[in-house]
Each structure stands twice: as structure tokens, then as C-alpha cells.
Amino acid sequence: MGIFSEASGHAGNPVEEQDKIAKELIDRGRKVIKLSRGDPAVYFKTPKYIIDAYIKALKEGKSQYEYFYGAQELREAVAKRYRRMYGLNLDVEEDIIATNGVSESLIFLNSVLMNKGDRAVMFRPFYTLYEGLLEINHGRAIYGSYDEGDGWAIDLDHLKKALKNSKRIKYMLITNPNNPTGTVLNRKMIEEVVDIANDNDIMLVSDEIYDEIVFNGATFTSLAQIAKGTKHVILNGASKNFDSPGFRIGFMIVPGKDKISKEFKERVVKYAQMRLSVNTPAQYAVAEGMNNIKEHKRSIDHMVREIADRTNFTYKMINESRYMEAVRPNGAFYILPKLNIRDINVKDDTEFAKRLLLEANVQVTRGSGFGSKNHIRIVTLPDKKTIGEAMDRIERFCRKNNR
Ligand SMILES: Cc1ncc(COP(=O)(O)O)c(C=O)c1O
Structure with a gap:
């Protein structure tokens, strides 16, 4: 440990661990779709x-x-x-x-x-x-x-x-x-x-x-x-x-x-x-x-309506795939599908997330970062066109790596 405290070894956030690789890919001209960070202000302007x-x-x-x-x-x-x-x-x-x-x-x-x-x-x-x-x-x-x-x-x-x-x-x-x-x-x-x-x-x-x-x-x-x-x-x-x-x-x-x-x-x-x-x-x-209250109601109602629509769309696409299944969300802006890992040629969710970013240019977060192995977390904030494109890429990645 040298000069560092033992405790500081626990610091960090799995949500951000692939940001550096994503940035390098973007810098090289790749169109990376980020479904990793739960930041609503990126997708909905602060009122x-x-x-x-x-x-x-x-x-x-x-x-x-x-x-x-x-x-x-x-x-x-x-x-x-x-x-x-x-x-x-x-x-x-x-x-x-x-x-x-x-x-x-x-x-x-x-x-x-x-x-x-x-x-x-x-x-x-x-x-x-x-x-x-x-x-x-x-x-x-x-x-x-x-x-x-x-x-x-x-x-x-x-x-x-x-x-x-x-x-x-x-x-x-x-x-x-x-x-x-x-x-x-x-x-x-x-x-x-x-x-x-x-x-x-x-x-x-x-x-x-x-x-x-x-x-x-x-x-x-x-x-x-x-x-x-x-x-x-x-x-x-x-x-x-x-x-x-x-x-x-x-x-x-x-x-x-x-x-x-x-x-x-x-x-x-x-x-x-x-x-x-x-x-x-x-x-x-x-x-x-x-x-x-009036202005808040206007903005939160709009945001929740959009989030519900985007989340339900993501849910539908996930459950149409034979490589994943998920519980239907009813709050926040995430979904946590389970990977049918026996059908995909990857060791675990960590390898899946890493290779998905490198090979299909979609950034998700490995479920093990949330204590849930062989799941991935998808942020459902982007518009449906972006989510649709990302889900297509995930499906192609899984098919290519069909076990
Ligand atoms: C459950 C939960 N708690 C806390 C936070 C962090 O919130 P804050 O921006 O207020 O620090 C987040 C952010 O994603 C979260 O999802």
C-alpha cells in the first residue's frame, strides 16, 4: 500500500470505469452510444x-x-x-x-x-x-x-x-x-x-x-x-x-x-x-x-412520460431477445436485464460489458458493479431512436458471439 490507506483501495465507481476507453473510441471517430450514466440533464434540459x-x-x-x-x-x-x-x-x-x-x-x-x-x-x-x-x-x-x-x-x-x-x-x-x-x-x-x-x-x-x-x-x-x-x-x-x-x-x-x-x-x-x-x-x-409547483409539475410530468415510454420500449426490445430477460421497471430510469450467459461466448458480465464497448461501441455497466453478476444495467434516458440502435447493436454482438 505504501503511503496510501488501506481503505482508499475501495474507492471508485463501476459506472465510470469504462469512460476512458469510451473517450478513446470517440476520439478515434467511433459513434459510441452511452447507456451507462444516469444523468437526466444530458437528455432533458434543466427546467x-x-x-x-x-x-x-x-x-x-x-x-x-x-x-x-x-x-x-x-x-x-x-x-x-x-x-x-x-x-x-x-x-x-x-x-x-x-x-x-x-x-x-x-x-x-x-x-x-x-x-x-x-x-x-x-x-x-x-x-x-x-x-x-x-x-x-x-x-x-x-x-x-x-x-x-x-x-x-x-x-x-x-x-x-x-x-x-x-x-x-x-x-x-x-x-x-x-x-x-x-x-x-x-x-x-x-x-x-x-x-x-x-x-x-x-x-x-x-x-x-x-x-x-x-x-x-x-x-x-x-x-x-x-x-x-x-x-x-x-x-x-x-x-x-x-x-x-x-x-x-x-x-x-x-x-x-x-x-x-x-x-x-x-x-x-x-x-x-x-x-x-x-x-x-x-x-x-x-x-x-x-x-x-405549477412549473415543476409541467417539467416532471413531461420527463416522467418520456422516461416511461423510453423504458417500456427498452423493456420490449430486451424481452424480444433470446439473450436477455428483464423485470419490467416502474420507476427511476434503469433496467437490469439478466444475460443468458450460457448462450453467449463470454465469461461473465464484466467481459460482456468490456467487449460490447470495444466491438459494438455501446457502453453499459456490468451488473457485478451492483452486486448482481451476469446482469447489465442499461440507462433508459436516451431517445428511442438511440436506444433502438443500441439494442440492435447488442443483439448483433450477442449473435456474433453465440455459443
Ligand atoms: C440511488 C442513488 N443514490 C444516490 C445517487 C447520487 O445522487 P447525488 O447526485 O444526489 O449525489 C444516485 C445517482 O445516480 C443514485 O442513483
Whole structure:
């Protein structure tokens, strides 16, 4: 390791690991189709009213460090949003902490809770950063699972077994709607998970960054609507619902008044103090994003309609292929097909993704990066013409490598 820490070996993000090769191919004149990065602003312009609010904030001189807890306007807007959407009564002064994206919330979560040998429960397949951030903080994962055969619902029996003899569990993290599966947990499932967390006295964390990107008849339920009275944390932000990932705005909501929740908040705030501030003008822009209900509805409705159409189109093409099959998504903008690896002449999903980029110039993410071997994650944000072309290339690649 030399001068480097052991923990830093866990850093990185599988979503980006092939970006360098993709860039080299593009530089050599190849038309690479990228289905790897879940960045909505590449495909849908950030709404004008939000951009205008950002510019207005700058013109008003809002370029100072903001209060480390987050701008009052943003925290008030978040509280109003959660009252409107989920009937919650959050304390603006204490319960909402602004962060530089959900990514920073995850850094705080692990920094505050994990000591060497502590554990956290996450479900396979998981969002790529969860495992690395846990390990950087010397924590170890206990894996529950989303069951592909059951529409990616949580396998409750497996979870109960996994928790049985485990000690020092600091938190259990669910993702709803889910990245990488693109599915939404139903209310009953969340109730069961809350019961299990209570029985085992575990803090529940729900990453709900896609909570407005729900379609195909699914209904989203926030953990906060169910976990009242138990210790829990909600992670959310502006990257997806407000189509502004580059603003780097997120927030952590800790509604509980119990001793643990209070101390957790105090400790998170100390980390927030040490990084001084979240992007100031962006906080004002996102506050306007949430408060201007009419404009927001217009842009999110358009985006979700398009995403549903593109995702359903991708789903249809995948299931027409004999080389892949997938669960139909109803949220976020991903699909996670299983490769019929016995029919394709590749060792595993890693080789598949690598060669697919080199030979067919389509960039996807290997499922093993999400803890789901022999799957690939496809981002369903590009227009149907692009997705159609990419799926044709994937099909030709599979046929050429038919085993
Ligand atoms: C489930 C999930 N959580 C967190 C993030 C990161 O969010 P942010 O841009 O707020 O850091 C992403 C980004 O793709 C995500 O899919």
C-alpha cells in the first residue's frame, strides 16, 4: 500500500470505469452510444425556471458561504414539499440538513455511524457507491436481496435469516425507487421492513432520490410515512426530480425525536460544519424548483412520460431477445436485464460489458458493479431512436458471439 490507506483501495465507481476507453473510441471517430450514466440533464434540459432562479441568486450576490445546515429557504421548501406530498410535519430548524448531493449524505451517514467491524445491511443489487463508502469507513456489509423472480421485491425470509446472528448493525439501507432495477417497493413491503428493523432495533435509511419518477401504474410510498416513531433517515436531492445533477444539492431528513436520532443529527451537523457550505446559488434555485409547483409539475410530468415510454420500449426490445430477460421497471430510469450467459461466448458480465464497448461501441455497466453478476444495467434516458440502435447493436454482438 505504501503511503496510501488501506481503505482508499475501495474507492471508485463501476459506472465510470469504462469512460476512458469510451473517450478513446470517440476520439478515434467511433459513434459510441452511452447507456451507462444516469444523468437526466444530458437528455432533458434543466427546467428554465430553475436556471433563471440560479441566475437570479447569483445576480443578488448569493455567492457567500451558506449556513452549514443549509439555506433557510431550501430547508423550508423541503419541509413544505414533504408536507404536501407525504403529510409530514418536519422541524425546519433541526430535521433537514442540506448536503452536496445524496453522495455526501452517504459519506456523512457512514462517517458518523461506522467503526471498524460495524456492519450495515444493504440489498443486492445495490447502488454502486453504497458498498465502497461503507468499506472506506471500515464497515462490512450484510447482504439482503431483492428477488428477481418476484419483481425485485425484498426477500423477507432471506433478510430475517441474514439478521439472525448478526451483531453491531448500524443501519439498513433501502433504495426506492431502485437503481439499478428500476422498480418500486410497495407499501406492504416497506411496512414489513419497518417491522423487521424495529424487531432488531436497527436504524432504517431510505434513499428516495427518484421518488417522483414513478410510472406504469406504480404508487410510491415514502419510508417516512410508515416509520413514524422509529429511528430512520430519508435521503433525497435535486439531481433526478429537479433534473440538476451538476448543482450537487441533496438533503438528509431525520424526523425522529428519539435520543439516537437527535445525537445522529448533531453529529452529522458537525461534519456539515467541517465542509463549510453547500453550493449557495444552487440551494436557492432548488428552493424555487420545489416552491413553484405549477412549473415543476409541467417539467416532471413531461420527463416522467418520456422516461416511461423510453423504458417500456427498452423493456420490449430486451424481452424480444433470446439473450436477455428483464423485470419490467416502474420507476427511476434503469433496467437490469439478466444475460443468458450460457448462450453467449463470454465469461461473465464484466467481459460482456468490456467487449460490447470495444466491438459494438455501446457502453453499459456490468451488473457485478451492483452486486448482481451476469446482469447489465442499461440507462433508459436516451431517445428511442438511440436506444433502438443500441439494442440492435447488442443483439448483433450477442449473435456474433453465440455459443
Ligand atoms: C440511488 C442513488 N443514490 C444516490 C445517487 C447520487 O445522487 P447525488 O447526485 O444526489 O449525489 C444516485 C445517482 O445516480 C443514485 O442513483
